[in-house]
Amino acid sequence: MKITPLEIKKQDFKIKVRGYDPAEVESFLEMVADEYENMVNEKNALAEQVVKLKTQLVDYQQVEKTLQDTLMNAQESVSQSKENSKREAMILIREAELKAERILDEARERLDKMRNELSILRTQKESFARRLKHLLESQVELVKVLEMDDLEAGGKGSSSSRPKPDDKGA
Numbered sequence: 001m002k003i004t005p006l007e008i009k010k011q012d013f014k015i016k017v018r019g020y021d022p023a024e025v026e027s028f029l030e031m032v033a034d035e036y037e038n039m040v041n042e043k044n045a046l047a048e049q050v051v052k053l054k055t056q057l058v059d060y061q062q063v064e065k066t067l068q069d070t071l072m073n074a075q076e077s078v079s080q081s082k083e084n085s086k087r088e089a090m091i092l093i094r095e096a097e098l099k100a101e102r103i104l105d106e107a108r109e110r111l112d113k114m115r116n117e118l119s120i121l122r123t124q125k126e127s128f129a130r131r132l133k134h135l136l137e138s139q140v141e142l143v144k145v146l147e148m149d150d151l152e153a154g155g156k157g158s159s160s161s162r163p164k165p166d167d168k169g170a
Contacts, residue, residue: 005037 008029015022 002035005033005040008036099152 011029013019013022013025
């Protein structure tokens, strides 16, 4: 059963012949009622403060959980970023290696092609030189034959004052 301060103040006692001093009892009840009222008010204030603190605690716990989640997400994000960066770097390195390999292959192919062309040109030069030499030799032979014909024709008719061609000069 709950007693209020007002009930304490309004409490009436039966008066008996040899009872307590009514003024003293009333004064004491007044003092108890005031003290009780103060305690009830303090209890209510403390109960409100407890509710307020519990609410704040719940809010702080939610903020803490949010911060922990955010921190975890940030750490995961950093880890993923590092992994992605490593993967991208490896891809770039591999692409650069492949490109370098392709460039070297193309350069080797061009070098082989140039060597083949040089070989063909040398062969063509040697063939051309042989043919030219053969042509020149046949022309020299032709000149000799023509000179001999001139000599034979000149010997039959008149002696000519032309000198004989020198075989060494031809």
